[in-house]
Every structure is written in C-alpha cells, then in structure tokens.
Amino acid sequence: MVLEGLKVVDFSAYIAGPGAAGILADWGAEVIKVERPGGDAMRHVFQDLANPLGSNPTFDVDNRGKRGVVLDITKPEGREALAKLAAEADVFLTNVRPVSLKRYGLDDATLRAANPRLVYAVITGYGLEGPEAHLPGFDVTAFWARSGLGYMTAPKGAEPFLRTSGVGDHATSLATVSGILAALYERNRTGQGRLVQTSLLVSGVYLMSSDMAVQLKLGRVASGRPRENPINAIANYYQSSDGRWFVHNPRGASGGWEAFVTAAGRADLITDDRFASGKARRQNARDLVVELDKGFRALPFDEIARRLDAADLVWAPFQTPGDVASDAQAIAAGAFVEIDDGQGGTYRSPAAPVRFPGADADHRPAAPRLGEHTRQVLAELGYDEARIEAMLAAGAAG
Known part of the structure; x- marks a missing residue:
C-alpha cells in the first residue's frame, strides 16, 4: 500500500479529522486513534444500528483500520503518553481547539520542538x-x-433547508489529506515538518469557488433558479x-440542442420560432421546459436512457442512496470497500x-473498539x- 510505514496520530473526533486520518489508513498508513475517556462522540450516533462490537456504519467509515487508544490529557500521565506518540510519529492530526492543546502542551510549537520532522x-x-477563530464550528x-454554499444551493427566494451532515466534513478531510501530503513532500527536501491548517469555512468557500470568483471579480453572482424557470432549459432535470x-x-x-x-x-x-436561436431559447425557457416535460413524461426511463446514450449526450440519473448502492458503474469504479465485521464476515462501506x-x-x-x-x-x-x-487505575488511560 502506498503509505506503508507512515505513522499517524489521530487525536480528533466527529468526522473531518477522523475522515482525513481514515483516508491515510486506507492508503496504508499506521494510524493510532487517540480518544478521550468516553470516546469519540460519533461512536454514539445511531446506537440502534450498533453491531455487537459497539461500532456503527457512520463511525466505521472514518475509523476503519486504525488502532484505538484512550488517554486522558487532563492527567499528566495521559498527556505524556500522547506526547510520546507524537514524538515517534510522522503526522499529528487534531481538531481539538487550539487553546486546549496549548494549555496541555500539545500545541504545534511544543510537539514539533520535540520532533522537528512532525507534520502537525x-x-x-x-x-x-x-x-x-475561537468559535466552535460544525459542518452545517x-x-x-x-x-455561502447553502445560499447558492437553494433557488432564489427559497427558505433555507436542512441537509444531512458530513458533506463539508469529508470535503475538509480531503483538503487536509492534500495538505498533509504536500507537507510530507516538503519534508523530503528540507528534513523539517510544518504546521498544516484547514477549516470548514475555507473548504466551503473553495467548493463554490467558480461562483465566488465571479462575485469577487464582478461584485455579484447569479442565483440558483427553480427547475421550471432555468437559464438554459436543456441544462435541467426532467x-x-x-x-x-x-x-x-x-x-x-x-449543447446538442437538436439531439x-x-x-x-x-x-x-427545432423549427419552432420560439426556440430558433440560443437567445430565443433563453427568453422562452419556461415554455421550452413545458414542451420538453410533455416529451419526456411520455417515455419510460429506459428508453430515454437509450436515446440519450445513442446521441452521446452528457446526462445522469438522479439517484437515491439506495440506487447508488446497487449501481453497477459505481461498484466497478471502486466506490465501495468491504470492512471486516469482527465476526468473520464483511460489509460494504464507501x-x-x-x-x-x-x-x-x-x-x-x-474500526477499533474504544481503547482496544x-x-x-x-x-x-x-x-x-x-x-x-x-x-489505567488512575484513569490516565482507558
């Protein structure tokens, strides 16, 4: 595996930090997950889905393949053990608030003074x-x-809507992995580690950077449009x-209008005067949606798929998670991996x-059991x- 031999200390909780360390583990790094007494809060999500070993699919996706340790950093012995782990590591990853890390001597400056090669x-x-910067922040x-990502996702005038968690966390996981690998590459040249920082806020701004670039340059950006009133009726859902x-x-x-x-x-x-040019189609986009709705709603999905593929058009089904789980192309592309269930079998995970x-x-x-x-x-x-x-008796470890 490509990261075999890389040692990572994962002193993080919830999703973004464990997700980044989880990717490194999937790629072969040795990852030690350090939890406080009581464990990562994500261990306790969906307890009705917990397997007999005490884990759950949400926790497992970010923590599979790690080794698990419990240390209490409020106790000197616990802090010392964590510092010893960092002294032997290539990477120390955390999403604990910096003020707490500094209070307990686990900040970047302290740990890298003891281990100058450490990527923190x-x-x-x-x-x-x-x-x-001191404020707590979650995905949502x-x-x-x-x-601004939530605003840009909803059509103009729509009320904000609730969404599932983890999307921004996992985007930040990817950003964090990128930063860690860049710092490791630099260390190969200089022999020195460095501080790497990512944030949920900046990850969100970057993910909408195509729109944000327009905002920054022109001072305004187009809002999302409802399906029945698009800018371009053939760039739409049917x-x-x-x-x-x-x-x-x-x-x-x-865009393959005729096809x-x-x-x-x-x-x-094609010969309708309302849609004779690109400008006319934009001006009459509402009417064009109505006409295309009539056409597509008269056809079964399999026939639509056959026609779109035959014309080499760029399209995709709008799928549920259940659809994706059985999507042959997603499976072939490597979207899923088998995880040991601890009972001699496996189950699928992203x-x-x-x-x-x-x-x-x-x-x-x-994923490791708590303190396993x-x-x-x-x-x-x-x-x-x-x-x-x-x-263990003193509660410094568990």
Whole structure:
C-alpha cells in the first residue's frame, strides 16, 4: 500500500479529522486513534444500528483500520503518553481547539520542538486567525451556512433547508489529506515538518469557488433558479413516464440542442420560432421546459436512457442512496470497500475516492473498539506492565 510505514496520530473526533486520518489508513498508513475517556462522540450516533462490537456504519467509515487508544490529557500521565506518540510519529492530526492543546502542551510549537520532522495538521471551524477563530464550528454552520454554499444551493427566494451532515466534513478531510501530503513532500527536501491548517469555512468557500470568483471579480453572482424557470432549459432535470428523474448537462453553447429535443420525441421544437436561436431559447425557457416535460413524461426511463446514450449526450440519473448502492458503474469504479465485521464476515462501506491500481485494498479491518489497543500501544512506547496498570487505575488511560 502506498503509505506503508507512515505513522499517524489521530487525536480528533466527529468526522473531518477522523475522515482525513481514515483516508491515510486506507492508503496504508499506521494510524493510532487517540480518544478521550468516553470516546469519540460519533461512536454514539445511531446506537440502534450498533453491531455487537459497539461500532456503527457512520463511525466505521472514518475509523476503519486504525488502532484505538484512550488517554486522558487532563492527567499528566495521559498527556505524556500522547506526547510520546507524537514524538515517534510522522503526522499529528487534531481538531481539538487550539487553546486546549496549548494549555496541555500539545500545541504545534511544543510537539514539533520535540520532533522537528512532525507534520502537525489542525482542523478548525473558522481558521487559526481572526476575531472569530475561537468559535466552535460544525459542518452545517461553518461549511454550509457561513461559506455561502447553502445560499447558492437553494433557488432564489427559497427558505433555507436542512441537509444531512458530513458533506463539508469529508470535503475538509480531503483538503487536509492534500495538505498533509504536500507537507510530507516538503519534508523530503528540507528534513523539517510544518504546521498544516484547514477549516470548514475555507473548504466551503473553495467548493463554490467558480461562483465566488465571479462575485469577487464582478461584485455579484447569479442565483440558483427553480427547475421550471432555468437559464438554459436543456441544462435541467426532467422526469420519465415511470417517475424517474435525470439531469442533462449540455456541451458548449448549443449543447446538442437538436439531439436533446429529438431524444425527447420533440424534434418539432427545432423549427419552432420560439426556440430558433440560443437567445430565443433563453427568453422562452419556461415554455421550452413545458414542451420538453410533455416529451419526456411520455417515455419510460429506459428508453430515454437509450436515446440519450445513442446521441452521446452528457446526462445522469438522479439517484437515491439506495440506487447508488446497487449501481453497477459505481461498484466497478471502486466506490465501495468491504470492512471486516469482527465476526468473520464483511460489509460494504464507501471507499476513499482515489484508486491506486495494483495497490488497492479490497477490504479493510474494522474500526477499533474504544481503547482496544491501549495496552499494546503503551507497551510499544516502552511502558512496562506495572506502569500501564497504574495509568489505567488512575484513569490516565482507558
């Protein structure tokens, strides 16, 4: 595996930090997940889905293949053990608030003074500088709402809507992995590690950077449009006679206009004066949606798919998660990986979104139980059995 030999200490919770460390683990890094007493809060999500080992699919996707340790950093022995782990690591990854890390001597400056080669990656809601850098931030707040991404997703005038969590977290996971790998590349040249920082806010701004670039340059940006009133009626969602939706994304200015309306069974629209030019089609977009709806809603989905593919148009079905789970192309593309269930079997989970042909793992170990490897990891750090037992008794380890 491509990152074999890389040692990572994952002192993070929830999704963005564990997700970044989870990708590194999927690629072969040795990742030690350090949790506080009581464990990562994500362990307790969907407890009705928990398997007999005490984990759940939401937790497993970000923590599979790691080793698990419990340390209490409020106790000197716990802090010392975590610092020892960092002293032997290549990467220290955390989303604990910087003020707490500094208070306990686990900040970037302290840990990199002891291990100058350490790449220290910190994830926050709002960054490390600025008047509100200290504020807590989650996916839906810092990434979705404050970045402007949520506003740009809803049609103009629509009320804000709730969405599932984890999208911004996992986008930030990818950004964090990119930063860590860049810092490791730099370390190969200089011999020195560095601080790497990512935030949910900046990840959100970057993901809408095509629109944000227009805002910054021109001072305004087009709002989202409802389906019935698009800017371009052939860049839109349509529904089949059997109730399935699909989306078409045209190429270039005309975007296969004639091929698309022909696929809808509405070749007559090509000679309709309302739609005779690109400008006319934009001016009469509402009418064109109505006409195309009539065409596509008279056709079954399989026939629409056949016609669109035959015309080499760019389109895709609008799928539910259940649809994606059985999508043959998603499976072939490597969207899923098998995880050990701890009982001799496996189950499917989303795979990290990069493949290394010839070096991909077709399955991954289970996520660790809370504190499953505490004794083992402490012994590897040089702690003898008596000292380990004393730490456990004192609550410094668990």
